[in-house]
Amino acid sequence: MSRDDSNRRKKASGRQGGNFKKNSYARGNAPIKRSTAPKQASDPNSIRLNKYVANSGVCSRRDADIYIAAGNITVNGKPITEMGYKVKLTDEVKFDGRLLNPIKKEYVVLNKPKDFSTTIRDEKGKRHVSGLISNASKSKLLPVDKLEKEDTGLLLFTNDGDLTKRLKSPINGLRKIYHLVLDRDLIAADLQKIKEGVMVDEKVVRVQDISYIDNAPKREVGIEIFSSRAKILERLFNQLDYKIVKLDRVVYGGLTKKDLPRGHWRFLTEQEVINFNMVK
Template structure:
């Protein structure tokens, strides 16, 4: 074999000058590697740990990552610091020892129209307020308090059981303002009695304010009250011989009907939620 033929053979086999020349894959000539790793099957019952913590209301998802990396979060009794870690809804997750609930807390305000019930739907199929906010959440949201079917106005819905419990019986009361239409004109003497305090079921009902509605008949009044007693406004007027023909709740806590037409709903803002959670 001639020397020229030998060099050709060496080049063809990748050998040059007695050494092997490595092939370059810089131009995309690398062999295709088959991915033999099994694909991770998505579990519909699992959720990222940071989202789990955030949904519980402890903090934002970004802050949750910080707490997780610091070891503040445990899953089934063991600290987890791995980012992107997924947990099952059946797992026990704690933050600084406190058991967490992964259901995201939601808060919806409805301007309730007339002829909608706030009690559990019965067999007769009465229209229920839950149908008016059905598109607001996939979670089951319940009204914080009850309103008569004929009553209208502000009604708060949430799945936050702790907040509902506080709002139903706050120590300092919850501010509510009603526009009340009576079956007859309210006498000035009875208006004064209400201002001074009327006894209902052996307990004085104190109102913050009551006044006639401007440019309206004397049977229309506005009343501000902090009591959480059941149907206390109705019972207050009944004690003085009046029947409420219509009642509209125009203020609930710090919430108003501004830009919220009858039958429509909106989510509470972050600040509004914070304000409610400060109520004891």
């Protein structure tokens, strides 16, 4: 018997005895690898972990995937390395031990028009600045500070609570420039007094600069100030028996009204956000 005949008999014997095993995976016969990870129930209130991390401002989604794979992210105390893992907004997610906030931080500047309130608890039916930026974000963006209803100019909105807290009472102050219209001409002697510092509520108010507006009546002035005290300009001029008829904030921090018409808004640039986050 030849070697070939012997091999054919062995194969036939294997088929008859039921011991024949297919070893070709060409037609979909490859063994299926089943995941051992527990399946997550679909939840409309859950989001992918990489998006959660990216929204917190730590890094991009692509970088978040790298950190997840490396085991840097924990969910409710347990390291998660599974790609596509979903978390709930109520879960405790940490990056290298630091608790993350999944709400994407957004920043909008508005050139506020007259007759819009910035007070949160405003009377029903009154026009509020939030309506002017309603299309900017799905998040609730709040003004960092206030402008009176009749005032105009730059107003910053954000959902970044830490930044809002710092800007409301910065240690070194925040640069603001206003165009004011007074109820009467500002005499040179009073302008000089303001430059030197005026006592308001037993505390001297320091201004960086004040000057008359070019080619305008002397009741119009430009004033640069860093103070964050409430209604400080109104109180300052009241101290000298003047009333502010119009107030327009033309500079706020590093923001200006350039290319931003009254009633319009825009998102802050990445560099502008960085600049504000440097404020202590």
